[in-house]
Amino acid sequence: xxxxxxxxxxxxxxxxxxxxxxxxxxxxxxxxxxxxxxxxxxxxxxxxxxxxxxxxxxxxxxxxxxxxxxxxxxxxxxxxxxxxxxxxxxxxxxxxxxxxxxxxxxxxxxxxxxxxxxxxxxxxxxxxxxxxxxxxxxxxxxxxxxxxxxxxxxxxxxxxxxxxxxxxxxxxxxxxxxxxxxxxxxxxxxxxxxxxxxxxxxxxxxxx
Amino acid sequence: xxxxxxxxxxxxxxxxxxxxxxxxxxxxxxxxxxxxxxxxxxxxxxxxxxxxxxxxxxxxxxxxxxxxxxxxxxxxxxxxxxxxxxxxxxxxxxxxxxxxxx
Numbered sequence: 001x002x003x004x005x006x007x008x009x010x011x012x013x014x015x016x017x018x019x020x021x022x023x024x025x026x027x028x029x030x031x032x033x034x035x036x037x038x039x040x041x042x043x044x045x046x047x048x049x050x051x052x053x054x055x056x057x058x059x060x061x062x063x064x065x066x067x068x069x070x071x072x073x074x075x076x077x078x079x080x081x082x083x084x085x086x087x088x089x090x091x092x093x094x095x096x097x098x099x100x101x102x103x104x105x106x107x108x109x110x111x112x113x114x115x116x117x118x119x120x121x122x123x124x125x126x127x128x129x130x131x132x133x134x135x136x137x138x139x140x141x142x143x144x145x146x147x148x149x150x151x152x153x154x155x156x157x158x159x160x161x162x163x164x165x166x167x168x169x170x171x172x173x174x175x176x177x178x179x180x181x182x183x184x185x186x187x188x189x190x191x192x193x194x195x196x197x198x199x200x201x202x203x204x205x206x207x208x
Numbered sequence: 209x210x211x212x213x214x215x216x217x218x219x220x221x222x223x224x225x226x227x228x229x230x231x232x233x234x235x236x237x238x239x240x241x242x243x244x245x246x247x248x249x250x251x252x253x254x255x256x257x258x259x260x261x262x263x264x265x266x267x268x269x270x271x272x273x274x275x276x277x278x279x280x281x282x283x284x285x286x287x288x289x290x291x292x293x294x295x296x297x298x299x300x301x302x303x304x305x306x307x308x309x310x
Contacts, residue, residue, distance in 0.1 A: 017293030025296075031212040042220030047251070051258055052219050058265065062214045069219040072254050073226050078244040080230025087231040098231035099224060151278020151303025152296045154262035158282040159295040161255040170252045177253035181260040186268050193265075197257030201249040205242075 004118020007108050011119075012126050015104075019130025020137070021156065022049055027138035028149055029057035040131035044102060044124055047160045048072040054153050055191045064191020071198055079106050086113040100124065169204035176200035277306035 019040060026036035031053060043049055048069040055065035080101055087094045097113075100120025109116035165171050177200035184193035209217075263279050264270045281302035285295040 014291040014293060017291070018296075021293055021296040029212070031216070035212050035216045039216040039220060042216075043223045045223055047255065048219065048223065051254065052215055054258065054262055056211060056215060058261065059267075062211045062218070065215045066218045066222070068254060068258075069215075070222045070226070071250055073219075073223045074247050074250055076223065076226040077229045078247050080227055081234050082230070084230040084234050091232055094231045095228050098228045101227050101231070148274070148278060148300040148303030148305070148307065150262070151275040151281075151306075152300035154259060154275050154279045155282025155285070155295050155299025155302075156292065157255055157258040157262055158279055159286050159292055161252065161259055162286045164252040164255055170249065173249045174252040174256035177256040178260045181257035182264065182270065185261065185265045185270055188268075190261075190265070190267070193261055194254060194257045197253050198250055200253040200256075201246050204249040204252075205246060 001114045001118035001121070004105070004109065004112075004115035004120075005122050006118075007115060008104075008119040008122035011104055011123060015123050016126040016130035016133075018046055019127045020134030021152070022046065022053070023131040023134025023136070024138035025050060025149060025153060025156075026053050026131075026135060028153075029053045031056065033132070033135035033139060036135040037128060037132050040128045041124075043069070043073075044099065044127060045073050045076070046127070047157075050153070050156060050160075051194070054157075055194065057153075058190040060189065060191025060194075064189070064195060068191065068194045071195065076101065079103075082106075083109070083111065083113070083116065086111060086116075088113075173200045173204035176203040274303045274306035274310060278303035 023036050039049055051072055052065040052069040055068050080098060083106060087097060097117060100117050102120060102123060104123060105116045105119035108119050161174060165174060177197035180197045180200055181193040184196055263275050278299040281298040282295050285298050
């Protein structure tokens with residue numbers, strides 16, 4: 001675990017600052033400071049949290065926000081299964097430890113449970129602490145669009161998307177997902193274009 | 209319950225369960241590889257859709273406004289390998305600047 005905590009140190013400022021960004025952005029969807037912190041403590045998965053908040057902010061409603069966020073987190077099922085072998089002990093212990101699986105801890109650990117738990121623990125505190133700081137600061141901000149926070153959402157999703165474009169099928173899926181969303185925006189309620197875009201995965205599968 | 213809390217609790221519980229599936233429920237079994245591949249492709253699809261919606265959607269209309277400047281700044285930050293918080297900062301600044309100039 002010590003080794004993991006050390007490995008996580010370079011990530012601390014970035015994760016804390018992203019947590020703070022989420023806390024500020026949550027305000028744009030009228031999510032209170034406490035709700036934002038609770039979300040970071042339980043969900044602990046950045047892009048899905050920003051997605052849920054952005055759907056709520058666009059007036060997409062709770063169902064669309066929940067579905068979009070959970071679809072983004074669906075990857076944690078195969079990720080969890082891929083590291084399941086290294087978990088030991090009682091069900092309760094494995095349950096608690098499984099919550100420390102996030103993209104970064106999984107990637108840095110490469111199968112070493114101690115490293116995974118160390119990275120996950122450090123990042124959890126950075127993420128929740130950052131969210132609390134951002135949410136409190138966000139309460140003080142007036143109309144979010146004056147500060148360009150609506151554009152900040154778009155910029156952040158662009159950066160998150162860039163981390164996902166590592167192969168040709170992935171790029172094809174992203175292009176198709178963008179096209180589906182753009183085509184549906186004029187005709188459906190907010191939130192639906194994002195959920196419908198998951199159909200784009202079929203493009204990637206056919207391309208293999 | 210407010211919409212915000214309903215979303216926070218449902219996403220929280222759902223994600224906790226998704227993370228627990230492997231370490232708690234699956235001892236030694238594996239997902240069919242095809243299912244794993246499909247799930248991996250969900251993230252690029254949804255994030256691309258979010259970029260489009262956050263940039264161009266205004267209710268049910270497609271518009272080009274100051275948010276485009278935010279995305280442009282975001283792309284530049286990504287090309288410069290800037291961390292996420294820099295992307296957020298410059299995205300907000302560029303959007304606010306473009307709006308002020310309009």
